[in-house]
Structure formats: structure tokens, C-alpha cells
Amino acid sequence: MNRLLFERSTGLLSPQAFARIQTTGLIHAIQPCPKLRFDGGEKEVAITDDEPGESSLGTVETKLWAHQAGVNALALDIDSRILLSGGLDSSIKLWDLADCLEGLKCVLKPTALISRAASAHKYGVTHLSFYPFDSAAFLSSSYDHHLKLYATETQEVSADFDLQSIVYTHTLSPIAQHLLVACATQHPAVRLVDLRSGASTHSLAGHHGALLSLAWSPKLDHILASGGVDGTVRIWDIRKSSGALGLLDMEDSTGITGTDGMGKNARSRDAGKAHQGAVNGITWTDDGDYIVTAGHDERVRVWNAATCSNTLASFGPTLKNGHLSNLPLVMSPTASTPVGQEVFFYPSEKELLMFDLHEGRLLKRLKVPGPNMASVRSRTGERNVKNRITGLVFRGQADGVYSAHTDGQIRAWLPKTAEDAKLDKEEEDSHKRHAEDDEDEEGRKKRRVLDDVFRDLTRQKISFG
Template sequence: MNQLLLERSTGLLSPQRFARILTTQRIYAVQSCSTLRFDGGEKEVIIPEHDVSQPSTGLEPVAPKLWAHQAGVTALAVDIENRLLLSGGLDSSIRLWDLEDCPTDAKLTLKPTAAISRAASAHKFGITHLSFYPFDSAAFLSSSYDHHLKLYATENQAVSADFDLKSIIYTHALSPIAQHVLVACATQHPAVRLVDLRSGANTHSLAGHHGALLSLAWSPTLDYILASGGVDGTVRLWDIRKSSGQLGVLDMEDSTGIAGTDGMGKSSRSRDTGMAHHGAVNGLTWTDDGYHLVSAGHDERARVWNAATGANTLASFGPTLKNGHLSTLPLIISPTASTPAGQELLFYPSERELLVFELHQGRLVKRLKVPGPNIASVRSRTGERNIKNRITGLVFRGQADGIYSAHTDGQIRAWLPKTAEDKRLEIEEEDSLKRHAQDDEDEDGRRKRQVLNDVFTDLTRQKISFG
């Protein structure tokens, strides 16, 4: 660190390069933070912490069990300021957390700043997806298994708009850059449904898939381009300005792509057939520069596509991927400005572990194991049941401020950067505390010895006579 500061101060290292080196180090240093917990305030279950092989005396210490959502967390979203975290539960409850409102004690326990309880929730069934408005944190959207898409005011959690799509909504998406406020919805219906928040109407549908849709993603650089993935194994690209809509289909067998007249796909003939995966496509995300699209399917494969030509880049991520649930798989990619060019990282939730890959090479960088039991006990409207714990939501905070994940065991877990510099500072702080404690102990010992010495001196100075 001192060397980097010296190079920056002398002009050998530009501020941009300096910032990129630091953010890269922090992203690579992400690890589980067990001290940060989320307490949704639901009724606690007391679990004795003792060896079950020993007879119980009834006096063993007990520890409270905390949940963000006791029935399971199904969705997460972070606002544009990277301060507010939104979570949704399988019991239809929604909670808002202030990530900067951290207590100072050793065990950091966050409590929600606002909540829409299960009893008061506008939804009747579990939440499938949450998202803040891209340009303002004053509003957020939620979709649910009850067929409804709802718009809320963040300040008072009041419902501003309600859209009934007459079909289960698996996910929805807002363009991060567009002036329009069209919400694309992936439902059981085999067409992308577009909802206009201004007019409050379903503007039109994009038809082409054969079966339910599980994933959607707007281009981060072109406000009219949308990608969708469905149970038919296809990934389709759409231009919402066109009457037909569809631009083409991605084909896993094509590693060349469609060049067109300018080498970038212009005036090229679109591909109408092709399979992106041998199974349902339930994960889609773009790199934030818009150059690449990443997809994940039930064939337990992830593929990286050239967005300009539609070519499969043939990046291979090995046989470690797990993906078999009929729900949207949350994929996230590190910001392109946080790492050197072409070295972005893909964070892939594979059941109970978070896999970190180099996006373009497919090399496994790190396996982050989810702490806790494989099987968790959760409570819902139908009673208590045991479920297999897995990751259901994933959000990246800021440029390199960590990752937050949602889990079916009801927990929200934090994955925060801990670099060698952070560890060194922690060790120095611990050593300093130990030294202060030792000094206090020595001072206390000196005082006690001085008191005993004074007592002994007083006794020896007294004249003793024998009668």
C-alpha cells in the first residue's frame, strides 16, 4: 500500500489506475462476514447450545435464532446510492434495510428500517423479484406468485400502482438507462409482457418463445434492446421499437457470429433458430459496458456471448455448476471499471456455495461456502417444514463494497472484502488492546502489592510487648 501511495504522489500511477488496483484487490478479497446478521424481528426460536451426547441439566446457555424472513428470503435489491437493501420473503413480506446504519458492538445485527408484514402485504403469495427505480430510490417494484406487479413508494411503503398479469411472474426488469419506464415481465405466458408505468397499461407483448419465461435483462447501453430466456432453451434478443420485435436467437453452436456489413451486426440477417442451452434458461445478465451477455441454464452450463455478433465465446466454467430450480438464477458480474480490461469476475450461486470465475477465461478463482446447515427448518403459513438451503438472491454493492445474498433458510448473508491490509490493521488493533489490557493488569497488580506492603510496614513498626 505504501508503495502505491508513493507512486501515486509522484505521478507514476494515475488516480484511475490507483483506484482500479484497490477495487480489484477488494473484489478478490471478498469472504463471508459471519458477524453481520439481519434480524427481521420475527418470533425467536431458542436453541440449546450444548453437546447432545451429554445429559441436559437445563442450565445450558441458549442462543436466539434470527431471521431476515423466517419463511425464506427469495429476492434482494439495492438502490442507486448503494445504501438501502430491499428483501422479499416467501411469506410475501418485504423489508427495507439501511446498510450504513450499523451498530458498533462486536456482533453487528441490522434491523429493518421499514417493513411490510405478511399480514399487511399487498401481495398474497411469495415475492419473486424486487427492484428499485433506476434513477431514484423513492420507488421500488415487486412481483409475486400471485400474478401481480406492484409499484411502492419507498418512504411510506404505500402501493402506487398495481398490475394484474393473470400469470405467475418469475422476474421483471427495468432498463438502467432508458427514458421510458417500461417494465419487462417474464411470466408463465410464452411472451415478454411490457408494462408502462406512466400510462398504467400493458403496452404490448413480444412473442417468440415456446413456453414460460424465466429470465430477462435490458442492455445497459442501448435502452431499446432486451434479452430473454425461457424453458424452451432459447435466448432471444428484442428491439422494442420494431413491430416484430425479435432481433434474433443465440445459438451455442455458433462461435463466429453474424458480422453484417460493418462487422458489428448491422444490416445482417437475423438468426431465427438455435438453442442457447439444453434446458431452461433461468439466468441472464450483461456486462455493464454492454459488450457481452452471460446466460445460465438447467444443463448446468454458463455461456458468454458477444453482444455485437451473437457469437458464443466458448468460455468454459467446468463441471462444478449446479442449477436445476424453476426460478430465476441471480448472476452478477463485477463492474468493468473495478478490474483491468477483460478481467471481470462472474459470481455464480451454485446451490450452497458462491463460485467466483474469471468471466472470459472461465477459471475458478474462489469457492465461497455458505455457512450453516444443509437442511434448514422454516415456518410458513402451512406450518414448519424442512428445506434444502440454497442461494436465491444476489446483489453487488457499489464498485467493491461487497455482496449480499438471500437464502431459503431465511438468512441474508454478507460477503465483504477483507484484504491483507485489513487483516494487518485488525492484528495491530488486537495487539494494542492486549497491551492496554496487560498495562491495566500490571497497574492493578502494582496497586495491590503497594497496599500489602503498607499494611506489612505498619504492623512491623508497632511496638510489641509481652506481659
């Protein structure tokens, strides 16, 4: 660190390079942070048995959940401060991450709640997203076939769209002037909803079966990628009447020559599959140069967005993916790491895997804390579910990752450097010393009392009549 500061002060290292070295180190230092917990207010108090030989009746153990029925979705606003969570019980909660001081043990409580009511969803929330340019509004979709627009401050519904089919996910363009929301539903066509007019403008037909994943290009506001249960990933230009630009083909490592990313002067491709199973995960790098897809064949593929070619990056046999729902895929911002060294986060059931995006090299394997099976409560009663990651968001440039889980928890994965670990160890040792000192003082007090009692007894004269 001292060497970096010296090189920065002498001009040998540019401010941008210095910042990337720092943020890269923080990203690679991400690990579970049990100090930060989310308490949604749904508590269950259980009496646990004491250790054998103890005389008390029991101890009270309080469990905390963000959503007791399970958490289905997460979203962060543009300031990376307000976290949205959507539950299987259809509730939506808002959390202010600024309420928790870094490095301190903290239990966050929701700042607002949208419960099961007439204006809320009837069934579980499937996806959440903030408006890209303003955190004053957010969107939610649900198994109840509805897409809803809320005001963040009042939590009131501003618009409600009935798509007459289960909505697995939705997405807004991060750069577009238009207000089109692309929705992936049980219907085999991409549904486009215009928030400005309040109408479903048109559909993009071509898939054979339900759609599970969608992602807008972060570079071109009219380009959209979609993935479905038919194993295909289609690229669309929403300005065209037909819409289709082509398909991603896992057998093609050369790509479509002559394309400029806008479908001009390129040969078309109307056959081919991106995965051998359903495609339930799609995302772009934030510079728009690469598309990343995941499928039920338990493979992740990275595609050159300009040529639509398979880069042949191999992520190994550790991936797990088999649920009929949208799989959240997250990457570190391109500005946070050196060029071509983005970190890819993959939710593999009970693990959060960190990969080098372009090499497919496994960087870190983080196990989700807690049991593999969890007991959750829903409208139909209590049941056991397999604990897995259902939502994932990356905060800021290198401020960590937040994950949603079927056991009802929201978990934080924050950077912890060697310096942080050293400070925690010193703090723990300090607490231990204080505890030992307190214990010794208590022992001394007890010994003094016993000594006083003994002296009092020995001073008394005992006579036998």
C-alpha cells in the same frame, strides 16, 4: 502499497489505474462476513442441553432470521445504501446498510416492513428492483401474478398490475427514458408494462414455454434479452412490430456479421439454442459489450453482444443449477477491474463461486456458512428446506456482495485484506489477554477468600470435653 502510493505521487500511475488496482484487490479479497447479521424480528428461543456434569437447567439460544420463511429476492438502491428483501411469506423489508459501521460486529434491523396485508402480495415475492434513476420507488413481483409499484418512503402501493400468470422476474432499463417494465411469466411471451400509462402495452412472442429471465441492454434502451424453458435466448427490439432481432446459438462462435448491435444490415437467425436446458439467468456487462447466460444444463456462456457469437469461455463442471426460478448473476463493474478482467459471481447452491468472466477461470470458492438443510416456518407449518442462494446483489464499486438464502438469512460477503486480517487478529489477541487477566484476577480473589477462611479457622482454639 507504499510502492503504489509512490508511483501515484510521482505520476507513474494514473488515478484511474491506481483506483482499479485498489478495487480489484478488494474484489478478490471478498469472503463471508459473519459479523454482519440481519434480524427481521421473527425470533425463536430454544432451550439447549448443557454439557454433562453441569448443574444448570439449560441455556437460551436465540435464532435470528431476515425472513423466517426464506428470502427470495434482494435489491439495492442507486446509492447502494437501502437494501430491499422479499420473503417467501410475501413480506418485504427495507434495511439501511449505513447503520452498520465497517469492521464492527453488527445486527441490522429493518427500517420498514410491508407485511402480508391487503395492499401487499398474497404469495411469495419473486423479484425486487428499485427505479433506476430514483430510489423513491421500487417494484415487486410475486407468485400471485401481480407486479406492484411502491413508494419507498411510505411503503404504499402506487400501482398494481395483474398479469394473470406467475411472474418469475421483471426488469427496468437502466438508461431508458421510457418506463416500460419487461416481465417474464408462465406465459411464453414477454409482457411489457408501461408505468406511465398503467397499461400492458404489448407482448413479444416467440418463445415456446415459460420465461425465466430477462435483461435490458445497458447501452441501447430499446434492446432486450429474454431466456425461457425452451433453452433459447432471444434478442428483441421493442420498437419493431415483430420485435425479434434473432437468437443466440451455442454452436456459433463466429456470430452474425454486419450487425451494428441494432439489427441493421445483418443476416437473421431464427433457429438455435443457447443452452440444452431452461435458461434462467441473463445479465449484461455494464458496458453492454457482453451478455452472460446460465441454464439448467449447468453451463454458463458469454456472448459478444455486437455479433451474438459464443466466446467459448468455459467455467468447468462445478456449477449447480436446477431450480425453476430466476438465477441471479452478478458481475463486478467494468470500472473496478482492468479491461477484460471482470469478476463473475455465480450462486451455485451452497457456494458462491468467483470466476474470471472471459477465461472462465475459478478465482475463489466460498462456502455458505451454516447447515445444508434448514428448518423454516411458513403458513403451512415448519418444514426442512435445502439451503441455497436465491438472490444476489453487488454493492458499489468494491463494497462486497449480499446474498439471500432459503434458510431465511441474508449474508454479507465483504472484502477482507491482509491488513484487515492482521487488525482482527490483534483485536482478538487483545480480547483474549483481557479475558485471561480478568480470569486471573477472579482466581486471586477466590484464593484470598479461602486463605482468610483458613486463617480464621486455625486461630480458633479447639477443645475436646
